Amino acid sequence: MLSIVEAAGWPIWPLILCSITALAIVLERLNSLRGARVLPPRLLDEALAVSTASLPSPDTVDKLERNSPLGSVLAAGFRAARRPHASPESLREDMENAGRAVMHRLQRYLNALGTVASAAPLLGLLGTVVGLIEIFGSQTAGSSNPLLLAHGISVALYNTAFGLIIAVPSLMFHRYFRGRVDDFGIELEQAARRLATHLQPQLEVARDPRG
Numbered sequence: 003m004l005s006i007v008e009a010a011g012w013p014i015w016p017l018i019l020c021s022i023t024a025l026a027i028v029l030e031r032l033n034s035l036r037g038a039r040v041l042p043p044r045l046l047d048e049a050l051a052v053s054t055a056s057l058p059s060p061d062t063v064d065k066l067e068r069n070s071p072l073g074s075v076l077a078a079g080f081r082a083a084r085r086p087h088a089s090p091e092s093l094r095e096d097m098e099n100a101g102r103a104v105m106h107r108l109q110r111y112l113n114a115l116g117t118v119a120s121a122a123p124l125l126g127l128l129g130t131v132v133g134l135i136e137i138f139g140s141q142t143a144g145s146s147n148p149l150l151l152a153h154g155i156s157v158a159l160y161n162t163a164f165g166l167i168i169a170v171p172s173l174m175f176h177r178y179f180r181g182r183v184d185d186f187g188i189e190l191e192q193a194a195r196r197l198a199t200h201l202q203p204q205l206e207v208a209r210d211p212r213g
Contacts, residue, residue, distance in 0.1 A: 011136075011157040013129030017122060017164045024118045024172045027111045031179050035108065040186050041072045046193050049076050050200050057084055057204065071104040075190055079197045083205060090202055097194040104190065108183045112176060119172035126165015133158025 033039075049066065052058050057080055058066070067077035078100035082093045136154030 011129070011132065011153070011161075013125065013132050013157065013161045014164060016125050017129070017161065017168060020118045020122050020125065021164075021168045024115060024122075024168060024175075027115045027118075028172075028175050031111060031115075031175075034110075035179060035182050035186070040070060040108065041189055041193075042070050045069065045072055046076070046196065049080075049197065053080065053201065053204075057201075060084075071108065071186070072190060072193060074104050075100045075194050076197055079194065079201065083201050088205055090198060090205060093198050093201060093205065094194070097198065101187070101190050101194060105183065105187050108186060112179055112183070115172055115176045115179070119169050119176050122165045122169035122172065124165075126162045126169075129161020129165070130158045133161065 045066075049058075052062070063077045063080045066073040066080070075097055079093055079097045082088055082096035085092070133154045133156070136157060137151055138154075
């Protein structure tokens, strides 16, 4: 591997940095965007069951918020429902705001991964140009330097290959994570609607002056 790096010349180092960055983001997002971590399977049903008779206590809501991204959205709904004169509109608005914050966290580092996917081929092209410059620089009137010619070809080919090797997986994972986040957004929205519908009778009782 070291011999390849030496043959590729100095343009390979930015590509190595890009590959390390992309690998770190992919591993972190694979862990953070697991379905069980974002949308625990039974969390919504448990939250609905606990709040059937009355709203959960503030301590329970705090634990729910720390549980997962879904828990953060549900906790926002419970907090909104506990406020005096709460309405279905304010409940939905609070959960929408919490959902936007959650979606922002789920999209963390994806722009950086997309940047790596876009920049890697350009850095590979830069290495190709550097290699071509060395190739032409090795040619003199009536003679040529085989060692410089071979080095220039190595720089050009290795950097082109490395740029594509980094860009293709980065782009694939970027698209995959984007789709996964979009799917989570739809499921979070559906969960928020279920909670809003579930809490509506309690909101009506709380607003009824005869209650």
